[in-house]
Amino acid sequence: MNMSAIKHHIPDHLLAAYSAGNLSDAFALVVATHISMCSDCRASLEAHHMTGGIFLEDAPAQDISAGLKGDILAQLDNPFRPEPVHERRGIYPGPLNAALKAQDPIWKKLGMGVHQSILSADSEGSVRLLWIPAGQKVPDHGHNGLELTLVLQGSFSDETGFYGTGDLEIGDEDLEHTPTAGPDMPCICLAATDAPLRFKDFMPRLLQPLFRI
Numbered sequence: 001m002n003m004s005a006i007k008h009h010i011p012d013h014l015l016a017a018y019s020a021g022n023l024s025d026a027f028a029l030v031v032a033t034h035i036s037m038c039s040d041c042r043a044s045l046e047a048h049h050m051t052g053g054i055f056l057e058d059a060p061a062q063d064i065s066a067g068l069k070g071d072i073l074a075q076l077d078n079p080f081r082p083e084p085v086h087e088r089r090g091i092y093p094g095p096l097n098a099a100l101k102a103q104d105p106i107w108k109k110l111g112m113g114v115h116q117s118i119l120s121a122d123s124e125g126s127v128r129l130l131w132i133p134a135g136q137k138v139p140d141h142g143h144n145g146l147e148l149t150l151v152l153q154g155s156f157s158d159e160t161g162f163y164g165t166g167d168l169e170i171g172d173e174d175l176e177h178t179p180t181a182g183p184d185m186p187c188i189c190l191a192a193t194d195a196p197l198r199f200k201d202f203m204p205r206l207l208q209p210l211f212r213i
């Protein structure tokens, strides 16, 4: 994988929240998985850890300027020190492989060739893997809250752009999108939400609790 090909990264406020331990488990897993794939975000996280530990001991983590970040990184022996290591397994980076307990996901049919594997779902939110056939369009859906979608294999495109392997899409209430998997191979994503999705046509709303999406 060409790591430098990653175009869509973790926004600074989310990195700060992750660094401060303020993300739900579902979002934290997606963030940790992206970080394990992305040296840029790893370096930014180091900067947040440093500012959190040294300058902002009793204050909430805040965005830091690029200049400050550069100064901090210059002082670190090894700014690209990885997060605690779990081994990558196939397309599943370490943190995700750990969440899967080093087992293959159990896929369930969702319709139109799309499969999902739910890793966890509760009132706080959910995190799951999605398997979308090459070239398949996923029906229009909106969000009640935040949705993070990380591409593990293949790619998808929607109204907001192109997302290749390692890219992270941030969806919020305002995003109503129709992702389409790239033509070359099935697209496999890790997706976390803090609220149920609002599918328009995908399945009757009544069935949503059944599928826990």
Ligand SMILES: [Zn+2]
Binding pocket: 006, 008, 009, 010, 034, 038, 039, 040, 041, 042
């Ligand atoms: Zn990144």
